[in-house]
Amino acid sequence: MSQVTFVQSINQALHDAMEDDARVLVLGEDVGDAEGGGVVGITKGLSQAFGCERVKSTPISEQAIMGAAIGAALKGFRPVAEIMLMNFTTVASDMIVNHAAKLRFMSGGQTSVPLVVRTMTGAGVSNGGQHSDYLEAWYAHTAGLKVVLPSTPADAYGLMRACIDDPDPCIFVETLPALFNKGEAPVRGSRVPLGKAAVLREGRDVSVIGYGRIIQSVAQLADRLAGEGVSMEVIDLRTVSPFDKEAVLASVRKTGAAVVVHEAVREFGVGSEISSLIHEEAFAALRAPVRRIGAKFAPVPFSKPLETASLPSLDEVEAAVRELAAVTA
Amino acid sequence: MTQISDDLLLSIFEKMALLKQNDEKMRASISSGRLVMPYYSYRGQEVIPATISALLRDDDTICTIYRGTHDALAKGCPVDRLWAELGGRATGTCKGKGGPMHITHPETGVMVTTGIVGSSMPIANGLAWAAKLEGSDAVTVAYFGDGASNIGAFHESLNLASLWKLPVLFVCSNNLYSEHTRFAAGTAIDSVAKSAAAYSMPGVRVDGNDVLAMHAAAAEAIDRARAGEGPTLIEAMTFRFHGHVFGDDDAYMGEGEKAERMAADPYPRFRAWLIDEGHASEDRLAAIEAEQAERIEAAIRFALDSEFPPASEVLTDVYEQEMAR
Numbered sequence: 213m214s215q216v217t218f219v220q221s222i223n224q225a226l227h228d229a230m231e232d233d234a235r236v237l238v239l240g241e242d243v244g245d246a247e248g249g250g251v252v253g254i255t256k257g258l259s260q261a262f263g264c265e266r267v268k269s270t271p272i273s274e275q276a277i278m279g280a281a282i283g284a285a286l287k288g289f290r291p292v293a294e295i296m297l298m299n300f301t302t303v304a305s306d307m308i309v310n311h312a313a314k315l316r317f318m319s320g321g322q323t324s325v326p327l328v329v330r331t332m333t334g335a336g337v338s339n340g341g342q343h344s345d346y347l348e349a350w351y352a353h354t355a356g357l358k359v360v361l362p363s364t365p366a367d368a369y370g371l372m373r374a375c376i377d378d379p380d381p382c383i384f385v386e387t388l389p390a391l392f393n394k395g396e397a398p399v400r401g402s403r404v405p406l407g408k409a410a411v412l413r414e415g416r417d418v419s420v421i422g423y424g425r426i427i428q429s430v431a432q433l434a435d436r437l438a439g440e441g442v443s444m445e446v447i448d449l450r451t452v453s454p455f456d457k458e459a460v461l462a463s464v465r466k467t468g469a470a471v472v473v474h475e476a477v478r479e480f481g482v483g484s485e486i487s488s489l490i491h492e493e494a495f496a497a498l499r500a501p502v503r504r505i506g507a508k509f510a511p512v513p514f515s516k517p518l519e520t521a522s523l524p525s526l527d528e529v530e531a532a533v534r535e536l537a538a539v540t541a
Numbered sequence: 542m543t544q545i546s547d548d549l550l551l552s553i554f555e556k557m558a559l560l561k562q563n564d565e566k567m568r569a570s571i572s573s574g575r576l577v578m579p580y581y582s583y584r585g586q587e588v589i590p591a592t593i594s595a596l597l598r599d600d601d602t603i604c605t606i607y608r609g610t611h612d613a614l615a616k617g618c619p620v621d622r623l624w625a626e627l628g629g630r631a632t633g634t635c636k637g638k639g640g641p642m643h644i645t646h647p648e649t650g651v652m653v654t655t656g657i658v659g660s661s662m663p664i665a666n667g668l669a670w671a672a673k674l675e676g677s678d679a680v681t682v683a684y685f686g687d688g689a690s691n692i693g694a695f696h697e698s699l700n701l702a703s704l705w706k707l708p709v710l711f712v713c714s715n716n717l718y719s720e721h722t723r724f725a726a727g728t729a730i731d732s733v734a735k736s737a738a739a740y741s742m743p744g745v746r747v748d749g750n751d752v753l754a755m756h757a758a759a760a761e762a763i764d765r766a767r768a769g770e771g772p773t774l775i776e777a778m779t780f781r782f783h784g785h786v787f788g789d790d791d792a793y794m795g796e797g798e799k800a801e802r803m804a805a806d807p808y809p810r811f812r813a814w815l816i817d818e819g820h821a822s823e824d825r826l827a828a829i830e831a832e833q834a835e836r837i838e839a840a841i842r843f844a845l846d847s848e849f850p851p852a853s854e855v856l857t858d859v860y861e862q863e864m865a866r
Binding site: 271274321358 | 634643655660662667670704860864
């Protein structure tokens with residue numbers, strides 16, 4: 213199997229979607245080839261292949277970008293709007309939260325907004341407090357939106373294709389510090405269904421549920437601990453909303469213990485929702501309360517040691533897993 | 542001055558008659574408790590959408606705002622479905638899920654009604670972009686008030702529309718108040734239309750209570766947009782007779798200002814002009830008014846006879862397919 217980066221797989225997904233469906237549009241800051249095909253090159257070659265009418269570079273105007281995408285989507289186009297960094301989605305949040313998310317409902321189903329918001333984020337490269345936040349919980353908390361956060365290039369391809377196909381607005385979160393990491397190449401034309409988790413490792417002692425870059429590290433941890441007789445099941449949600457409840461509950465009912473982990477701050481995070489679900493639906497199966505691991509409840513700092521300290525670590529996951537594995541019913 | 546046919550003048554009058562009487566019925570219905578809803582009366586501002594809509598086609602689209610019931614009706618949104626929506630009924634345009642601030646009726650081009658100041662404009666750009674991509678010469682009207690000219694989205698939208706030469710009419714109904722704040726107290730520039738210069742597009746300030754002036758400005762802007770020459774900003778000067786929101790005591794308005802403005806009500810003015818200039822007889826106009834009154838009465842009956850939506854509707858239309866919870 214050949215290996216590709218996230219940049220390559222997402223570019224391929226956009227290319228293939230535009231080739232398959234003339235309604236697919238791409239817009240955002242610097243997305244055209246004249247502007248370099250995106251700040252990290254994800255949209256490289258698209259304007260050359262499909263023209264500057266379907267691939268439009270925009271001014272730095274996040275509300276105008278999202279408004280243009282919403283209006284085009286209302287008329288049946290399938291815009292993929294890039295809001296360069298997730299923190300910048302706050303500037304467009306009226307368009308995303310008050311409009312894209314709600315127009316279908318408020319119109320009684322007469323209109324729909326089939327768009328995708330592509331946005332990058334993630335701490336670890338000293339981008340500081342306004343270029344690093346994971347805000348997926350905000351959007352997952354908004355009825356009408358779907359949120360995905362792929363952890364492999366192949367999933368990124370399949371989820372992007374699924375988001376573009378989807379009749380509702382999707383937030384597609386890219387992990388900036390991992391964009392040039394390699395993984396198995398996607399099968400062209402494949403889809404990863406929204407709302408379906410992947411079981412990265414099967415195990416019987418403790419379930420670790422999460423998504424994004426960190427869940428791949430957790431899978432490596434599972435391989436290491438397996439040698440010591442600790443059997444971890446690792447679930448990559450892939451879609452944050454709607455998340456795969458069946459996969460989560462089935463795993464916890466088998467293992468009887470769970471750790472939830474993400475790179476967003478722990479407090480009021482997606483992990484809290486998952487933890488609640490487990491306690492409400494699978495309490496009898498639990499040997500111990502669910503453990504939540506996330507970033508510290510603080511803005512992302514600049515200085516390297518501080519930034520590292522703010523992030524959830526694999527050591528924390530390992531400690532939680534060992535503790536839970538040691539609890540007997 | 543462009544000649545306007547009698548047919549067009551009467552079509553504008555018919556819309557104005559519908560809008561004026563509709564507003565009166567809505568306010569009366571709120572006072573009597575028949576309708577329970579926030580209401581932002583447009584009485585006094587009828588000329589603007591009545592004139593613009595008389596020049597629009599069915600495939601032209603609009604995005605409007607919470608004070609926008611007149612914009613939706615003038616564009617052709619059915620009166621009965623509108624009243625059912627205001628009554629929260631299942632037969633409403635939006636099945637009772639939107640209400641007065643979110644009237645939507647795509648069949649007549651009413652694509653978005655927003656309750657957020659300034660948010661009609663960015664979406665109007667997208668609708669216009671779609672028309673351009675489809676190779677259609679359809680245009681989009683973004684309605685908003687003077688208060689919206691101080692929101693960032695206004696400036697972002699004008700810039701993008703001009704840059705992309707989008708077929709949009711940015712129509713600012715300047716009724717001299719942003720909520721309770723006088724225009725001059727909240728806006729550094731003395732005319733919204735002047736902002737157009739900052740974005741290299743034509744900007745024109747017109748008497749929005751004068752059908753002929755409004756017609757001239759709208760016709761030119763629509764022609765420009767259809768010809769692919771890009772957007773126009775129209776600042777239509779007007780006045781709202783019943784304050785910001787229903788129940789407003791207008792205490793922030795100057796002494797006598799409201800009475801003076803209401804004395805210059807554009808509706809009777811246009812009506813008298815049509816007769817004086819020989820465009821229509823008193824009988825003809827009275828008949829049009831009676832027809833519109835009957836349409837509204839029938840709409841109210843339709844709304845009151847309709848059922849409320851079942852509670853299960855809370856979870857439908859959130860997504861195309863209901864999500865398991």
